[in-house]
Amino acid sequence: MSGLRELNPPQRKAVMATEGHVLVLAGAGSGKTRVLTERIAYLIEKIRVSPARILAFTFTNKAAGEMRSRVERLLARKDLPFWVGTFHATGVRILRREAKHIGFGNNFAIFDEDDSLSLVRDIVKGKEWRLDEHPPSLIRNRISRWKNALVPPGEALKHARDTVEELHAQVYQRYSGELQKCNALDFDDLITRVVELFTVHPKVKERYARQFRYVLVDEFQDTNAIQMVMIDALASQHGNLFVVGDDDQAIYGWRGATVENILQFDRVYDDTVTVRLEENYRSTNRVLKAANELIAYNKGRKGKNLWSSKGEGECLQLFFADDEIEEARSVRETIIDLIRSGFKRSEIALLYRTHAQSRALESALRHGGLPYQIIGGVRFYERREIKDLLGYLKLVNNPRDDVNFRRVVNVPRRGIGKVTLERIEKAAGTASLSLSLRKKGGLTEVPKLQRERVEEFTKLIATLELMARKATAHDVLVEIIDRTGYREYLQEDPKTAQTRLENVEELLVETHRFALTAKDPRLASFLEEIALISDIDTLKAEETVALMTLHNSKGLEYRAVLITGLEDGLLPHYSSFEDDEELEEERRLLYVGMTRAKERLFLFSSANRLRFGNWTGNKPSRFLDEIPMEHVEVTSESRMTRAGQELFKSIDARSAPQEQEIVVQSKRFYVGADVLHPTYGQGTIRKVEGSGRDMRVTVYFPGAGEKKFLALYAPFQFLR
């Protein structure tokens, strides 16, 4: 345990406060992963806790894997049986054992977003509603919200607030029935069903709560209400709950995450010990100060001030471009310069607000011959050909999966169209499609030719199913591609054939790799792995520049970070303009991006952008006004562009102490604010009078008494 000595005092406190409720407010780069791993190691080695009695939640599978290997390295042991995983993965783990209590087989399938959406779409179609009048994604969202509020399908109708919602409630009811029929759970179920299980079967809950003597949660600011219920249940027996988070990095409010979990924690558990980690080990002070000043504009926060002993560092660089092509070009040149000055490609990240922005950037990088990897975007597993093949694999793994039956029954085309499918459904009644077809003689209404085709398909699936019991996922996939003539089918369209075939090959490589490395190489295990995989989990340790959204950059760090698209409408995004809280979340998003940088931070803003094939104009992000210009160098190229010239006028105006600046700054002058004065030291604002240029503040300094200042010229630093 030599690691303990290397921790700073608050970190050590966080590691060693093993009993009761502990809330760690961990600023960006303050070593929270370190604290988590040291704490687990400490529990196992010093407190002598059996590893199986420790449960840790992480935000991604990748983080879970890293945490496990770091703990094992610390203790120089292998295969420690402590639980670490995402909420979803942990939910699956529990539900696999307890499925019978909630009326499912323990071999239940997991419906991904797409399966679940298809099911909603099928239900809407089945009701003969128009898809454009009843958008499946909207309904799916509504269902998700009901589920997360623990409203069962039977009661949704009562909760519906208008006639449209009443229709959605009908879909919800049907949707639940269909899931049951398919022996499948959707993403929401993986958590809500655990909570339901614990409510209906307190004995089961008790068993788990007794097992887990210590529960730890990372990225606590991005947990939602139902996850909190799950955490609380699991920690209910021993009451040893350790959560780590940073309210300034909460970026999943739109997904139902609530900072209230952090803000209320010490009120919910009155034995809470709070530890603050404010020393940053990641970034230089320029980066940190710029980020601190920006985030200080947010109101709803606990407040903290990060500092670093890493030295001043280099200025941030800001580049204004006329359009996104020029922006991409300067991104490329910046990266090339960085590499020339000794940066490795893998030490550089390129971030943006929306996936759509990656196009221009990718093309510039390709032209510069710069290898990159892109996280997310059009995801591999969402491509048509991959979905088809996975559809087969899913159906083979779980013949009750009607959603994937419908997806693949006529792919490649085998003459089973709409009408035949309807007849199959009618004949099946309430039974699942694939299974009912295995009984002879049901399809009397289907013409002979079609019936033979259906029988052939049924036989194919049954054969593959038999095979899948022993064979690897890879072998089953090879068989599917062969038997269905899937390659030939893709070749029918010469325009897309090549890329699609390459994707199929990639899937084959993927399953092959899985067959060689996985503990259980069989189909079910493969499908489970890919169901829970997240974009960021696919980030490979390669010598490439990483491209990703700001959301995906959470938890990562890079020597150099480039953030593009600092424009009003993009960052902050349009959708947040109306709502202060959403605007604050956008600000946090930029804060998260900025604090990923260890040494160099580059910001890019473009005056024009191509949207749906039309050029549209954008103003520079309002957040740029909130980053103090003393830490920022506007690149000389910007002076050359039209956009840059315009902007210079406003920046020059801004750097002179004028009305505008005071308006922006004024919200920082309020009674009770702590300030630091170069000669008088620390003080507190007692009084604020007037506004704009004439604003006066009275400050009380313990060493020097009360002093009055004109806010405009007050040489304060603000403390929190």
Next chain:
DNA sequence: GCGCGTGATATTTTT
């Protein structure tokens, strides 16, 4: 049952 043309629509972020 299938293919094709047309027009509407999308880009916010995702476990």
Next chain:
DNA sequence: TATCACGCGC
């Protein structure tokens, strides 16, 4: 720009 639902004609 790229994709997809829809409807028509074969």
